[in-house]
Structures are given as structure tokens and as C-alpha cells.
Amino acid sequence: MTRQPMIDEWYPVGLVSKLSTTGQDTMLMGQPVHVALGNGGEPLVTAQSRRFPVISRFGHVWTSLGEPKKDLFAIPEAYQPGRRFVDVGVVRVRCSPLRAVENFLDIAHFPFVHTDILGAEPHTEVQRYEVEIREREDEVWATKIHFYQPQAAKSAEGGITTEYMYRVPAPTCSILYKTCPPRPGEWDVITLFVQPLGEELCDVWPWMALFDDTTPMVDLIHFQQLIFLQDRSILENQMPRLLPLDPAMEIPTRADMTSVAYRRWLKRHNYTYGAQLVAQ
Amino acid sequence: MKLYDYVLSPSCYKIRLLAALVGVELTLRPVDFHPGGEHRGPELLALNPAGAIPILEDDDVLLTESSAMLVYIASRAAPEWLGDGSAREGARIQQWLSFSHRLTATLGSARLHEMLLRPGDIRGLQSAGKQALRELEAALTEQRLSDVEFLVCDHPTIADIACFPYVALAPDGGISLEPYPSIRLWQRAIRALQHFIEMPGIHRLHELRPAPVRPEQGA
Amino acid sequence: MDLATLAWKIEGMFPNALCQWVPVALSVDVPAATVSPGWLPGLELALWRSAAGHIAASSNRCPHRGMRLSHGFVRGENLSCIYHGWSFGPDGGCVRIPAHPDMTPPATINSQNKAVLEAGGIVWVCDSNPKSPPPDFHGLVPVRSLTIEASLAALEAAARAVADGKGLLAATIDGVRIHMALAPLAGPQLLAHVLVAADSTCEDRIAASRAAEAFRRMAEAMSPESAAA
Numbered sequence: 001m002t003r004q005p006m007i008d009e010w011y012p013v014g015l016v017s018k019l020s021t022t023g024q025d026t027m028l029m030g031q032p033v034h035v036a037l038g039n040g041g042e043p044l045v046t047a048q049s050r051r052f053p054v055i056s057r058f059g060h061v062w063t064s065l066g067e068p069k070k071d072l073f074a075i076p077e078a079y080q081p082g083r084r085f086v087d088v089g090v091v092r093v094r095c096s097p098l099r100a101v102e103n104f105l106d107i108a109h110f111p112f113v114h115t116d117i118l119g120a121e122p123h124t125e126v127q128r129y130e131v132e133i134r135e136r137e138d139e140v141w142a143t144k145i146h147f148y149q150p151q152a153a154k155s156a157e158g159g160i161t162t163e164y165m166y167r168v169p170a171p172t173c174s175i176l177y178k179t180c181p182p183r184p185g186e187w188d189v190i191t192l193f194v195q196p197l198g199e200e201l202c203d204v205w206p207w208m209a210l211f212d213d214t215t216p217m218v219d220l221i222h223f224q225q226l227i228f229l230q231d232r233s234i235l236e237n238q239m240p241r242l243l244p245l246d247p248a249m250e251i252p253t254r255a256d257m258t259s260v261a262y263r264r265w266l267k268r269h270n271y272t273y274g275a276q277l278v279a280q
Numbered sequence: 281m282k283l284y285d286y287v288l289s290p291s292c293y294k295i296r297l298l299a300a301l302v303g304v305e306l307t308l309r310p311v312d313f314h315p316g317g318e319h320r321g322p323e324l325l326a327l328n329p330a331g332a333i334p335i336l337e338d339d340d341v342l343l344t345e346s347s348a349m350l351v352y353i354a355s356r357a358a359p360e361w362l363g364d365g366s367a368r369e370g371a372r373i374q375q376w377l378s379f380s381h382r383l384t385a386t387l388g389s390a391r392l393h394e395m396l397l398r399p400g401d402i403r404g405l406q407s408a409g410k411q412a413l414r415e416l417e418a419a420l421t422e423q424r425l426s427d428v429e430f431l432v433c434d435h436p437t438i439a440d441i442a443c444f445p446y447v448a449l450a451p452d453g454g455i456s457l458e459p460y461p462s463i464r465l466w467q468r469a470i471r472a473l474q475h476f477i478e479m480p481g482i483h484r485l486h487e488l489r490p491a492p493v494r495p496e497q498g499a
Numbered sequence: 500m501d502l503a504t505l506a507w508k509i510e511g512m513f514p515n516a517l518c519q520w521v522p523v524a525l526s527v528d529v530p531a532a533t534v535s536p537g538w539l540p541g542l543e544l545a546l547w548r549s550a551a552g553h554i555a556a557s558s559n560r561c562p563h564r565g566m567r568l569s570h571g572f573v574r575g576e577n578l579s580c581i582y583h584g585w586s587f588g589p590d591g592g593c594v595r596i597p598a599h600p601d602m603t604p605p606a607t608i609n610s611q612n613k614a615v616l617e618a619g620g621i622v623w624v625c626d627s628n629p630k631s632p633p634p635d636f637h638g639l640v641p642v643r644s645l646t647i648e649a650s651l652a653a654l655e656a657a658a659r660a661v662a663d664g665k666g667l668l669a670a671t672i673d674g675v676r677i678h679m680a681l682a683p684l685a686g687p688q689l690l691a692h693v694l695v696a697a698d699s700t701c702e703d704r705i706a707a708s709r710a711a712e713a714f715r716r717m718a719e720a721m722s723p724e725s726a727a728a
Contacts, residue, residue, distance in 0.1 A: 018315060089315030092395055094454070108598040112584045115484040122492030124584065124597035203397075218312045222287040225314070229288055229480030232395070233451065234582055237567040239543075239560050251562050251608055255598035418712055421643050425704045458536045458569075459646035461528035468533065483581055487532055487572040491586075491595075 006273040007066035009170055012193040012205045014061045015087050019043055027197040029273060031065055059087045059207050060193060073139075073169035077177070078189050078209035086217065088206035088224045095235040096274035097172045097196040098243035098266065100204055103231055104174050104192040105166050105258040107147050113230050116150050120159075123148035126255035133265050140168035140265050142258040153188065154215045154223040156181050168262055171271040172196055183211040190224070199274045200241040204228065242276035249276070281306050281353070284324065284335040286313040288396075290388060290445035291346045292334040293479040298350055298441045300477045302358035314396050347377040350438040361438050372432045376439035382412050383446040390453030391446075402454070409455045413463065416447065420462035429469050436473060444470050449481045520616075520623040520633035522666075522680045522692055525641045529554065529622060534578055536569040538684050539626055544613065545569040546622060549576040555589050556624045558611035562593075568610060578610070621680065621692060634665035639678055639694040642704045647715045648688045649722030651681065657718040667694075672717075675710035687722065691715075 006029070013026055014035040023036025023044075031047060038044045045052040045063040055062040055072050062072050078085075093100055103109070108126050110119025129145040145164040152162045165177040165187070172194035177187035189209040194202050206224050244250055245267050252260050266275060281299075285292045285308045299306045311333050312318040320331045327335050328344040336343040336352070343349045354361035363369030386409035392398035393405065423431065431439045448467055450457055457463060470476065471485050478484060523537040529548045536559060537544035543559035545568035553576065559567050561580040570581045577586040577594055585604075586595035591612035593604035614625040616633070620641045623633040647654065655661050658670035668679045668691075679691040693711045695704060 015315060087315060090397060092397055094394070106583075108583045111597065112486065112581055113483065115486075121486075121489075121584075121597070122600075124492075125600050126598040216310070218310045218316070218318075221312060221316075222310055226287050226480050230483075233481050233483070233570070234566060236451070237570055238565040239567065240565065244565070250564055253563075253596060253599055253602075414712075417645075418708065421708050422705050425642070425701055425708065461524070461535065461644060464535055465528070465530070465533075483570070485572065486579065486581075486584075487574045491574050491577075 002270075004273050005269055006171055006196075006271050008064060008068050009066075009172070010055060010062040010064050010068055010072040011172065012060040012195050012203075013045060013063050014043075015089070015205070016043065016056050016059055016061055017087055019061065026195070026203070028063065028065055029196050030198055033063070035061055035063075058191065058193070058209075059085055060205055073173070075175060075189060075191070075209070077187060080186075082213075083189070083209045083211060084213075084217070084220070086208040086210060086220045086224065088208065088221055088228070090203050090205055091225070091228055091232065092197075092201070092203050093232050093235050094201055094241070095238065096200055096242045097194040097202040098271075098274040099235055099238055099241070100194050100202055101168065101172055101174050101192060102243060102259050102262060103235055104176070105142065105168070105262060106256070107145060107164065108255045109234070110147065110149070113234055114227060118149050118152070118227065119147065120150045128254065129257070131257040131261045133261055133268075137169070140166075140258070140261050142166040142261070152179065153181055153210075153212070154219050155212050166258055168265070171266060171269070171273075172202075180211050182213070186211055188212075196274060202274075240276055243274060244276045245272065246276070246278055281336060281338040282309055283307070284309050284311050284327070284333050284337075286311050286319075286333055288480060289313065289333060290391075290449055290479070291332075291384065293445045294346050294441055295334050295336060295349050295353070296479075297445070297477055298353050298361070298438065301436075301441075301473060301475050302353065302361065303475070304353055304357045347380065347438075347442055350377070350441055354438050360435065361441075363432055363437055369432055369437075373437055373439045376431050377442050379412070379415075380439075380442035380446070383409075383443060386412055387446040387450045387453055387455060390455055391449055392453075394453045406453065406455050409450060409453065413447065413450065413455070413457070413460060416443065417460040417463050420466050424462055424465070430466070436470065440466075440470055445479070445482075449479075452481055520625045520629055521682050522621045522633070523556070523624045523682060523690075524622045525644055525692060526554075526617050526620050526622055527641075528644065532573045534569055534571055534573055536567070537622075537624065538682070538690070539613070539624060540683050541685075542626065543567070543569075544624060545571070545578065545610075546615075546624075547573050547578045549573060549589060551576060553589050554615055554617055554622060555591075556613045556615040556622075557587060557591060558613075560611075561585055562608055562610065634667075636665065636667065636678070636680065636694060638697055640697045640699070641680075642677075642693045642695055642707050643711065644690060644692045645711055645715060646684065646688055647691050647718055649715075649718040650687050651689065653722035654679075654681070654689065654691075654718045656721050657714060670710075670714055672710040672713050675706050677707050677710050677714070679711070679714075 019037040021037050023034050033047045036044050043054050043061045052063045111121050111124045131142045143165045149162045150159045162179045167175045174192050176190040180186045180188040191207045193205040283306045319333050336349045389400050390405040393400040393402050428434050430436045529546050531548050532550045534547035537546040545557045545559045548554050559569050563585050566582040571579050579586040584597040587610040588594045591610045593608035619636045662668040678694040682690040695707045
């Protein structure tokens with residue numbers, strides 16, 4: 001069997017703010033690992049005699065089981081002055097890590113799954129938007145997405161048409177740039193970092209960098225947890241659990257252009273941990 | 281009334297749900313249960329040394345058990361949710377309020393384990409949860425055979441509200457609801473009640489509203 | 500006993516669902532404008548009844564993103580997926596894709612409906628062209644369905660009887676006589692539709708429901724699969 005290229009990617013394995021010297025046992029792509037705070041205050045990710053590379057960024061501890069060929073992606077916007085960082089916390093989901101990302105890239109489900117918050121009937125139409133695989137960055141980008149949202153953010157009052165941009169810089173991570181109601185012209189940054197425990201089990205670590213000086217932190221956390229938990233029962237009831245890369249398995253429409261590009265990009269790189277290649 | 285609340289807590293949701301159904305306004309005080317663990321911090325431990333939510337405050341009344349909160353809200357605003365006052369209905373409501381704690385201990389603990397990574401013997405919790413669901417299914421089946429839609433009588437009571445949330449969210453803990461037709465129809469009857477509110481994991485009953493018709497389609 | 504039932508008993512499941520009606524649910528458990536899960540050997544179903552009362556059995560998988568349709572909702576004469584609201588008519592054809600309200604969905608998008616009919620208060624489903632009607636449980640009416648985590652052999656041992664040619668197993672528990680129409684589920688479990696004499700009173704039916712619970716305890720205790728669990 002050929003080496004799975006996803007082994008060389010960076011993955012989140014814990015919140016920096018929750019690290020302790022006793023540490024936590026977790027799993028990464030089937031490999032048990034221990035995440036703890038070292039004596040010098042540095043994060044350590046280990047398994048018996050092995051010690052894995054570590055990066056602390058975006059509120060999370062990141063590691064890799066392989067030999068990362070590049071640094072963890074950057075989110076320059078997140079470090080604009082005035083943003084608040086929100087550690088939403090972990091939620092475990094019995095689904096493929098790739099299914100979790102694909103769901104995050106989807107807007108057509110808002111009226112039915114996030115009813116009266118991120119969408120509502122009759123505003124179900126998905127207008128044409130732009131999708132590309134940016135060759136230089138090697139990332140999937142979807143831009144110029146517009147959607148009517150009854151309550152786009154905790155800070156939103158009343159319905160607005162929101163603009164979205166999605167970015168997939170790594171096979172199990174996605175970043176959403178979203179119209180920022182208190183600061184027109186700027187983008188809120190909402191991310192989904194997925195830790196693949198196995199091919200059909202993942203820990204999801206949402207994280208946000210927002211322009212919002214007024215909403216209490218706990219409300220920001222709860223808003224995002226509410227949204228993600230509405231998705232969880234969907235993710236646990238998709239069949240098969242693995243993301244099918246065989247085009248015959250699932251039928252996309254124009255609204256699914258981001259997902260089509262994501263699947264194509266996964267296939268191109270042989271990022272198939274959590275994917276089903278041939279229909280069964 | 282002030283409720284110390286967590287959006288993902290089925291026990292907190294019981295209180296929000298009953299308050300919504302009977303038209304009682306709650307002031308919500310969100311608690312950073314996960315990931316913050318605020319319920320184990322000094323401010324909340326002073327209110328509830330058990331380190332649990334929900335907590336309900338109303339003037340000099342301080343309650344830390346969800347079943348007591350249901351009784352309190354119903355007594356204040358909607359006594360019909362406490363049954364007809366007969367020994368039979370009163371006792372049956374108590375029976376289900378007590379039973380609901382088994383749901384919390386089994387289905388609820390399995391959910392915390394599977395979703396928020398809390399410790400626990402997951403197989404044991406799932407097996408005990410399934411046992412509780414079978415008992416509920418048997419009871420609801422007998423009610424249906426007698427043409428009664430709810431747990432205690434032909435209208436909903438706090439017994440239904442006490443049991444509904446952990447049952448509806450059992451799949452979050454890896455416990456299937458598919459084998460239980462009577463539970464399925466009972467849940468649907470509760471979700472169809474006027475002023476029903478959802479929590480994450482319980483979707484809107486979209487069928488209660490007609491499909492939107494686009495104006496141009498009518499032409 | 501017909502050959503199919505005999506083979507089912509030997510294999511512990513339906514050998515050939517291709518020409519066999521399977522009792523998947525009680526009619527009363529799928530009221531108008533609802534959807535519920537159902538099973539054929541190796542295939543999950545979404546059983547649903549339209550507002551007008553038409554019963555249908557779809558594959559339990561939305562062709563769009565694989566979501567279980569049994570989590571969906573029934574509006575009027577269509578079943579909709581909870582994920583993106585894709586709607587399917589009684590023949591399985593996709594009638595609406597909300598993300599593209601002006602588009603007529605291609606005829607190829609289909610929820611793969613199976614043959615279904617109702618008889619004797621039971622919903623029967625068949626995976627292909629049925630050659631004969633489902634068995635007639637004359638004089639019996641259904642009370643409830645329940646899942647039993649035991650093999651057919653354990654059920655028969657508990658009943659001290661064998662299933663007849665119609666797939667019916669009779670048992671007497673503490674003086675209460677019940678009949679069970681059996682259907683296979685995934686793994687070592689069976690779906691039992693409990694039936695009683697048509698002239699039974701409400702009290703008789705409740706007694707039958709309790710007898711079925713007691714029977715399940717016995718059968719599961721005798722089943723090696725549950726003993727191991």
C-alpha cells in the first residue's frame with residue numbers, strides 16, 4: 001500500500017488554553033498520542049518513545065505523524081488588531097473528517113438544518129458563485145457567495161444577505177470569511193479544524209477570530225456550538241460514513257460547486273484518508 | 281425567573297421548553313459549561329455545590345433539580361401540566377419524573393461521552409439506556425392502545441417534558457431510536473405542540489408549515 | 500412451509516428477498532404525513548405516508564449527499580430530505596431541489612422506491628416484482644412491533660414452537676396467546692409484529708404487549724448473542 005500523503009499534514013489535537021502537565025490521551029489517524037504541557041511550558045505530543053513535531057497556532061496545538069513538507073497554513077486576517085479569538089471547544093462526531101469539512105463548505109442546508117438562524121424558507125436559492133483551485137497556494141477557494149440569513153451572527157439583528165468566502169488550505173481544515181455586521185468591509189474569520197481520529201471518527205475544533213466588542217464570550221461560544229451541533233446529527237446519518245469520491249455515488253448540483261472542487265482536489269493529491277474511492 | 285443555562289444541556293432545555301410552552305419568560309444566564317467548566321467555578325458552586333446546571337432563581341426560591349423546576353413553573357403558570365390533581369395522575373407524574381433521572385444517568389452520560397469526550401463506561405451506559413428506552417416504549421405503547429397520546433393523560437404534562445429531551449437526543453450518545461415506533465410518535469406529538477422550541481440535535485418539524493410557493497410558479 | 504421460509508430459517512435470514520414480501524411495520528405506526536425507518540435484508544428503508552394517506556417505501560438514502568431520508572419530513576404528497584430539502588414524490592422521482600427553485604429536477608434523480616402494500620394492518624415491502632401476495636393473517640390483528648435481539652432459533656426455543664409457512668410464530672406466555680410475524684433485521688436481531696385475535700379487547704391487547712415483553716426477555720436470555728453482550 002502506498003504512503004497516505006495526509007500523514008504529512010498538520011492536525012489540531014488540543015486547545016492551547018487547556019493544556020496541562022498531566023495531559024490528555026487522544027488519537028490521530030488511528031495512532032494513540034498524548035498531548036501535554038512540557039516542563040518549559042511548551043506543548044508536547046508524544047507516543048511512547050516517539051515525539052511528534054508541534055506548532056501552537058490559532059488557539060490550538062497542531063501536530064503531524066509524518067514529515068510535514070510545509071508550515072501550517074496562515075490566516076493573516078486573524079491577526080488584524082481588534083479581533084477576539086474564540087476557542088469553541090471540541091465536539092466528537094462519528095463521521096469521516098472529510099464529510100465534516102464538506103458540510104462546512106455547504107450553504108444550501110442552512111434553511112433546513114439551521115432554520116431561522118443561518119437560513120429560512122423560502123430563501124433557499126443558491127445563486128451562482130465562483131470556485132477555483134488556486135494553483136500557487138494549492139488551496140480550494142469559493143468566493144462571491146451570497147445568502148439570505150435571518151440571524152447571521154450572534155451580533156446580527158434581523159435578516160441580512162451575507163457574503164461568504166470559503167478556503168480549504170488543508171484536507172481537514174476550512175476557513176470561512178463572512179460579512180462582519182459591526183464592521184462593514186471586514187470579514188469575520190470562522191474556522192473548522194478537524195482532527196481525524198480514524199477514517200470514520202473525528203474531533204472537530206471550531207475556532208473564530210471576530211470583530212465583535214460587545215457580545216459576551218460565552219454567547220459567542222454557545223452560538224457556534226449551537227450551529228455545529230445542529231450539523232452533528234446530519235453528519236452521523238450520512239451513508240456511507242466515508243466521503244465518496246466516486247462521482248456515481250452522490251449527485252451534485254450547481255450549488256455544490258465548492259464540494260465538487262474539494263473532492264477533486266482531495267483526489268488529485270490522493271488525500272483519501274476518510275474517503276471511499278469506489279462505490280460499494 | 282433566571283435560568284443558569286447551557287445551550288447543549290438537555291436538562292436546561294427541559295426548563296426552556298416548558299417555559300416556552302406555557303408562556304413564562306426566563307432570563308437566561310449562559311454558563312460556559314464546555315469548554316470552560318464554569319459550572320465548577322466558585323460563583324456557581326455557591327449556588328449549587330453539586331456543580332451542575334440548570335439552576336433556577338426566582339426571588340428567594342433557588343432550585344437545582346430540573347424536575348423541581350418543572351413543578352415550580354407549572355404550578356406558577358400552568359397547573360394543567362401537573363395532571364388533574366388525582367392520586368393516580370399525581371403519582372404517575374412522580375413516577376416519570378423519577379424515571380427521567382435514569383435517562384439522564386444513562387442516555388445523558390452516553391451523550392456526554394460520545395460528544396464532549398467525558399469519561400464513562402460507554403457500553404454499559406448504552407446498554408442501560410436501551411433498557412430505559414424499552415420501558416418507555418412499552419409504557420407509551422400501552423397508552424396508545426388506550427388511545428392516549430402522552431405519558432400520563434390525553435394532554436402533555438411535565439412528565440413528558442422531563443423525559444423528552446434525553447430521549448430525543450439519545451442518538452447523540454450512539455443509542456438508536458429506530459426500534460421504537462411509539463416513542464417516535466410521542467416525540468412527534470410533543471414537537472408539534474404550539475410554541476414548541478428546539479435545541480441543537482432536534483430539528484424543526486418543517487412539515488408543520490406548507491412548502492413555499494414561488495409566485496412565478498403559480499402563473 | 501414454503502421453500503423460502505425454510506431457507507430463511509436455515510440461514511437465519513431471508514435467503515432471497517427478490518420475491519418475498521417483508522412485513523416492515525404496522526400501518527398505525529406510519530400515520531399520515533410522517534416518515535419512519537424500515538428494513539429489508541441488507542437495505543435500509545424510509546417508510547412514509549403522504550398527507551392523503553398514500554404509503555411509500557424509499558431507499559433510506561438521499562441520492563444527493565447520502566443522508567437518511569427517514570430523518571426527513573412529509574409535506575403534502577412528497578418526502579423531503581432534512582439536509583437540503585430535496586423532495587421526492589410517491590414514485591420516487593425528485594420533484595424539488597430548493598437550492599434551485601426554478602430548475603426541474605432531472606428524471607434520473609430518484610429515491611429508489613420499492614413495491615409496497617398494506618394488508619391486515621401491516622406494511623409489506625418487496626425488493627422486486629412480487630410473484631404472489633403477502634400471507635393473509637386471517638382473524639388476527641396487529642398490536643405492536645418490537646425488536647428482539649435474538650436468533651430465530653432462540654425465539655423458537657422460547658416459544659416452544661416453530662414458525663409456520665406464513666412466517667408466524669405463536670407463543671403462550673402466562674396464559675396469554677400471542678402470534679408474531681417475523682422479519683429479519685441487520686445482525687442477530689428480528690423484528691416481531693405481535694398479533695392477537697381480531698375480537699380482542701383493549702385489555703387483551705395490553706396483556707399481549709406485556710406478554711411480548713416477557714417473551715423477548717426469555718428469547719434474549721436464550722440467545723447466545725445476547726448472553727455474550
